[in-house]
Amino acid sequence: MTGIEHGKRPAIRAFLIWTALLLVITVPLAAAAFSPLLAWRQPVYIVAGFAGIVAFALLLVQPLLIGGYLPGATHVRARRIHWAVGILLVLAVLAHVGGLWITSPPDVIDALLLRSPTPFSVWGVLAMWAVFVTALLGIFRKKLKIRPRSWRLAHIALALLIVLGTVIHALLIEGTMETMSKAVLCLLAIAATLKIAVDFRIWPLRQAGKPKRS
């Protein structure tokens, strides 16, 4: 399927892919902006919620960038953007948790101490720690002299944990996100991350092959 589109009309293909990505990210944000719940929330609570949605959307961008699935981004450039998006992701998670803390400290303390009554909290906290660990590993990758193969394994394993944790977290929450756009974002984030895991062969397959690079 991709072969045909690849050869014949790369410009149209590129346009369609980028438009689709833009829609998948902006539609959930726009839909959440119309949530009736916003009327009864303070600004800091609203910002915290949207920071969470932004972080969630960035999880879809990350595998697409590094997997070379986004046309126009060369490998070096894609890696640089992947780094920048990673930093943005950490900041979004901090804004999400920090904003919720200001809104209702006891609820966030319960969540961080894993004693919250809401079942989704533990998944969010898991994803948060996985994001922080991933960022720290990224920063100290050279100092720790992590081998490329180990790095890839650890990074993709953490990415799977982050995406899975975030998806369960988001699905169980009754919040500002609209149900359909939330479900689509969940599916795509999982699919993109799984595709990376398969393409980069993080588990041994029948035939040992070189990891696919664009």
Place this chain on the structure above:
Amino acid sequence: MTSRLLSRRTILSAGAASLMIPVTAGLTVPAQAKGLAPTPTMRGGANNYRPGAPIVDRIGGGGFWMTGTVRRAGDGAPLAGQRIQIWAHTTEGHERDPESHGATLTDANGEFRLEMPQIVPAFGQPHGHLAYDSGDFETVFLRPIMKSAKDKTLAAHFVLQPA
């Protein structure tokens, strides 16, 4: 064909239901033998609690009803005149806002009913908070969840253990 399939399904579900009966019976019988057990405090029940919420006719503009009962552990006798504090994230304010808090007393049947603004989902669930902390009985904090955010009422029941 369809009816045969349906009847088979009915038999299967009936079979499954009959398997359930002894299990539930096993769970309820010992509880009755020991008497009514006290309600434990729920996780997160005390979050954003403000001690000494005033007894009010209504919290804010109303339109939503928090209801429930208060009984004594053991014999299950209804407890009259017990002060129950109620707060929630509503259309009129956050859980932390003093105006979102109020208290009411149980009637002769141990029942309470307080009108308050519509509860809206906050921190992922549409929920309310209730507290008994007058001291005659052990303190209990409840955090009931609404089945639907559109519900106009929410119930919470206390079984209190003498302090």
